[in-house]
Amino acid sequence: MKKFIVPLAVMAVVAAACGGNRSIEKASATITAKELRDYTRILGADSMMGRKPFTPGENITVNYLAGELGRIGFSPAFGNSWFQEVPLVEITTKVQGPVVITAAGSKMEMTVPDDVAIESPSMKEFVELVDIPMVFCGFGIVAPEYGWNDFSAVDVKGKCAVVLINDPGLYTGDSALFRGKTMTYYGRWTCKYEEAARQGAAAILIIHETAGAGYDYSIPRKSSISPGLYQEPAPGDPEPCPVTGWISAGAADRLFGALGHDIEKLRREACNRDFKAFETGASISLQLTNSHIRNSSLNVAGILPGSTHPEEAIVITAHWDHFGVGETENGDSIYNGAVDNGTSMAWALEIGEAFASMKKRPERSVILFFPTSEEQGLLGSSWFVANPPIRVENLVACFNNDLLLPLGRMKDFMVTGYGQSELDDMxxxxxxxxxxxxxxxxxPETGMYFRSDHFSFAHAGVPALFARGNCDSREFGREWAATREKEYLTGRYHKPADNYYPEMNFDGITEDARAVFDVAFYIVTSDIRPAWKAGSEFANIR
Ligand SMILES: [Zn+2]
Structure with a gap:
């Protein structure tokens, strides 16, 4: 670990802390494992129906959260409402018939969704690709600051771009090439879809690879067979790439094998600066229909107005949405999302309650924010940041959590996106x-810093912390914690088995919440504005 350079502002904070404040300790003690458990049990119960936007589960969830915000002493954050409408469009894509790839003179049928997982973010009702050329475009990255352009040698307009997941740094380990093992935003699938749209591609397929994606193929597969939620396009918004998706590693091996290529070799070549994208000689045909339902989902937020600077605030956030009722697995079809993201909502409510319990109000405001549609691409939080109840320049810090594992007390405090801001030092x-x-x-290769709601805040220049105990159990050590995490990620994550279980241990989340309360308290009772660190890709936004 690097040594910390503690900024002056932080020293002042520590000095204040040494004064020892009984009322802070009392407030901190209102954060309890029992209440965290109760919240998680309720938010992960079948009665919440998997908390999916646009379903009856949404009403039950948002009303419950608004009720709890009021009960712990918060006021509505949006004028006199707890709710903010987020205009969305739900797109149900049906691929009609097989996806046919013609390669080396013969036709290969790709099964949907097992070989290819296709989505269409388009407002068009019918999209057809007729024998369009497939172009292998390396990592599909255009990054001027690294002098990198995977599209410089080809024109993919109207064609299907086939790209690798993540960025070259992961595979070379060279920390001077992108950021080595740490995924840059360029490695994220969302960034690749955006680039394909800018290049005018008619389709983009990402070759799945578990290490580079950070999850196995079942995740994009499942996402492709459920309706997708998107922010409703405004007039003048750029057109998205109309066909987006993933090709499984096995199907990609078959395809590229038939073309006389080896994916591992292609990946090694694509990591070189002199790599040139090329037409594979294969072509792809498919037809799909889209049906659109315009609707709005609700962000939920409460505010504890500051005593002297109510116009400045910190935000504690945890998304409320999950996947509702879907494909049955082991006799269960309710995607409860107890850990994704019940435990984090509990964490946020407990920190909020600690603030609300204090007789003397902090100088700045505290906002508890439960965004909708995180799972569908951080839609609720990006809407909130674009339409905030307090000017975004005056949001001085954001604390988010997601996938908070209830595994008991941890020695570590794992910071995702470590090194981004002074919040780390605090x-x-x-x-x-x-x-x-x-x-x-x-x-850091999984790009988690770009995968939950703090990213919407970071993207708007608000220093955002995503931190929790995760890796080093006080009682059982690191290996044990790694095994438990792996069990969750392979057995429960985004599956109906993400239920509340009585054996969950909330003592660690209690400590996590108390530590974040500690940091947040000093920010709202001071005029500290935590800064981004030099070199952060978010440092120059404000
Ligand atoms: Zn989540």
Whole structure:
């Protein structure tokens, strides 16, 4: 771990802390494992119906959250409403018949969704690709600051771009090439879809690879067979790429094998600066229909107005949405999302309650924010940041959580996106008081910093922290924690088995919430504005 340079502002904070404040301790003690458990049990119950936007589960969830915000002492954040409407369009895509690829003179049928997982973010009702050329475009990245352009040698207009997941740094390990093992935003599938649209491609297929994606193929497969939610396009918005999706590693091997290529070799070549995209000689045909339902879903937020600077605020956030009722697995069809994201909502409510319990109001405001449609691409939080109840320049910090594992007390405080802002240093002090250490996310290749709602805030320049105990159990050590995490990610994550279980241990989340309360308290009772660190890709937004 790198040494910390503690900024002056943080020293001041620590000095204030040394004064020892009984009322902070009392407030912190209102954060309890029992209440975290109760919230998680309720939010993960079948009665919430998997908390999916546009379903009866949405009404039940948002009303429950608004009720709890009121009960713990918060006021509505949007004028006199707890709710903010987020205009969305739900697109149900049906691929008609097989996807046919003609390669080396013969036709290969690709099964949907097992070989290819196709989505269409288009407002067109019918999309057809007729024998369009497939072009292998390396990682599908245009990154001027790295002097990198995977499209410089080809024109993919009207064609199907086939690209690799993640960015070259992961596969070379060279920290001077992109950011080495740490995924840059260029490695994210959303960024690749955006680039394909800019290039005018008619379709983009990402070759799946578990290490580079950060999850196995079942995740995009499942996402492709459920209706997709998108922000409703405004007039003048750029057209999205009309056919987007993934090709499984096995299907890609068959296809490229038939063309006389080896994917591993192509990947190695694509990591070189002199790699040139090429027409594969294969072509793809498919037809799909889209049906659109315009609707709006609700963000939920409460505010505890500051005593002297109510126009400045911190935001504590955790998305409320999950996947509703879907494909049955082991006799269960309700995607409860107890860990994704019940435990984090519980964490946020408990931090909020600690603030609300204090007789003396903090100087700045505290906003508890439960965004909708995180699972569909951070839609609720990006809408909130574009239409905030408090000017975005005056949102001084954001604390988000997602997938908070209830595994008991941890020695570590894992920071995803470590090194981005001074919030790291503030958290380090709070963690030290709990005898814990900060741990940069050991798997930065999965791009988790771009995968939950804090990213919407970071993208708008608001310093945002995504941190939790995760890797080093106080009782059972690291290997045990890694095994438990893996069990969750392979057995429960985005599956009906993400239920509340009585054996969940909330003692660690209690400590996490108390540490974040500690950091957040000093920010709202001071005029500190945590800064981005030099070199952060978000440092120059404000
Ligand atoms: Zn989540």
């Amino acid at each position: 958290l380090a002090r709070a963690a030290m008081k709990q005898n814990r250490y900060l741990l940069p996310d050991p798997n």
